[in-house]
Structures are given as structure tokens and as C-alpha cells.
Amino acid sequence: MLTGKIVIITGGAGLIGQEFVRTVAENNGIAVIADIDNQAALRARDSLCATPIAGKIDAVSLDITSTASITGMLRTLHERYGRIDALVNNAYPRNKNYGRHFFDVEYTDFCENLNLHLGGYFLVSQQMAAYFKTQGHGNIVNMASVYGLMAPRFEVYEETTMTMPVEYAAIKSSIIHLTKYMAKYLKGTGIRVNAISPGGVRDRQPEAFLGRYAEQCLSKGMLDREDLKGTLIYLLSEMSASVNGQNIIVDDGFSL
Numbered sequence: 129m130l131t132g133k134i135v136i137i138t139g140g141a142g143l144i145g146q147e148f149v150r151t152v153a154e155n156n157g158i159a160v161i162a163d164i165d166n167q168a169a170l171r172a173r174d175s176l177c178a179t180p181i182a183g184k185i186d187a188v189s190l191d192i193t194s195t196a197s198i199t200g201m202l203r204t205l206h207e208r209y210g211r212i213d214a215l216v217n218n219a220y221p222r223n224k225n226y227g228r229h230f231f232d233v234e235y236t237d238f239c240e241n242l243n244l245h246l247g248g249y250f251l252v253s254q255q256m257a258a259y260f261k262t263q264g265h266g267n268i269v270n271m272a273s274v275y276g277l278m279a280p281r282f283e284v285y286e287e288t289t290m291t292m293p294v295e296y297a298a299i300k301s302s303i304i305h306l307t308k309y310m311a312k313y314l315k316g317t318g319i320r321v322n323a324i325s326p327g328g329v330r331d332r333q334p335e336a337f338l339g340r341y342a343e344q345c346l347s348k349g350m351l352d353r354e355d356l357k358g359t360l361i362y363l364l365s366e367m368s369a370s371v372n373g374q375n376i377i378v379d380d381g382f383s384l
Contacts, residue, residue: 129155130157132156135152136214137216139163139218139219140162141168142163152183152360158185158186158209162190163187164189164190189201193247198255212256212260214269215269216364217268221248223240223244226293229291233293233294233295245299267364268321271323272300273296274383275300277304277375283340320371323375327382328350329352341382346380347381
């Protein structure tokens, strides 16, 4: 499905990122782990390459909030492969105070987290789109969230220390609209821009939360990271050649 495609996955050393890297490589593509933690990127590459895959896995250092870092990555990959086919904006940067309850969030933290996450997605997309425009084709997939299109269900967090951070809601809703903005702005350039909005992904959350979350779903409840593979392959492949500016929800009905 992705034979020969060069796909950059930002935050590729993370939980969902590694699954996306594996998915691209299993479908005979070249998956590039682009992560600010270069050692984690190299460890992820070596670990994933230890299992049989059809394609290839590469790793580069990337700070999504630095123009110099992004252009340096583009230069390196262009010299290495001669082209880049797709970008998956998957990084999840946040500062040490991220995740506080609404009344505990400081203004400076709110602004910093929006700058890191939303600003980073904008900057990487801007620089990649310029590259893609010169190349004549390209594909951008943004990771958004169901909480970018619906109000939080705070009741699922009861009896836990967890919450749905206000920064996250602001960021992910903006990413969905940024996706539509870019798709329209880049009309006629050969560049497609789409988003995936997953529901919650299982990652050692407390049982009280998992149970309440599952009550809002239709069958499975919290997703496993593997549940996002099919949508990613679809958006990166030629099967979705006429899909542009769309947000695909994968949430087992949580948002209904």
C-alpha cells in the first residue's frame, strides 16, 4: 500500500508514533522517526528493525518549534532520498505543568503549551508545504482528537487524578481547523492535508477511568494504538487520492 513512500512521523519514538512507524514500514514504505529525543529515536528504530518488516526505518533529530531544525531535517532527507512523500504531525510536546485542572492553569503555561504543540504543527506544516509545493506533490496528516470536536466528558475522570486539560481542547480543535485551512489554501499545489481524530488510547490508565470511558463507547472502549493503523494507511495511500481537508474520527462511537 505504501511501497517506496518516504514518510516523516514527528514524535515517532512515542507510543502512537512507534505504531505509525511500524505501520509504514510493514507496508513497504520508508518511515522516518523525527523526534526531539534523538537517543529515543535511535532506540525505537533499532527495536522496530529487530522484527521482520518489508520497508525501512530511518531516524533524524527534530525540534518542531525550530525552523532551523526543520529545514536541516528536510535538507538531510532530501540528500538521502531525493524526495519526501508525506508528513504525519504526531508529536505531543508539553511543558512540566501540563495537565493541571482548569483553575490551576497559569496563563504562561497555557500559552507555552499552545505554542509548543499547535505552533509546532503549524511550523512543520508550513516548512513541509513549501518543500512539497516545489516538489509538486505531498501529503500531510495531522493528529487531532475527538476532544477537538466535542465538549469533554468530565464524568469519566471522577475518582482519578486525571482531567481533560484545557490546553488540549484548544490545541486539538485548532488543529482540525488548521487542517481545513491548509487544504483550502494549498488548492492546486498537489498537496493534500487531512486529520485523524482518535478517541482515548490505552496507556496504563486507572481501571476506574477505563470503565467509565467504556460506558460511553459502543463496543470496545479505549482504543489500542493498533486501531489507528488502517486510517493512517488509507490517508497515506493512493486510495484516498481525492480525500482532502477531512477529519476522520476513530473512537468506537465515544463522540456520538
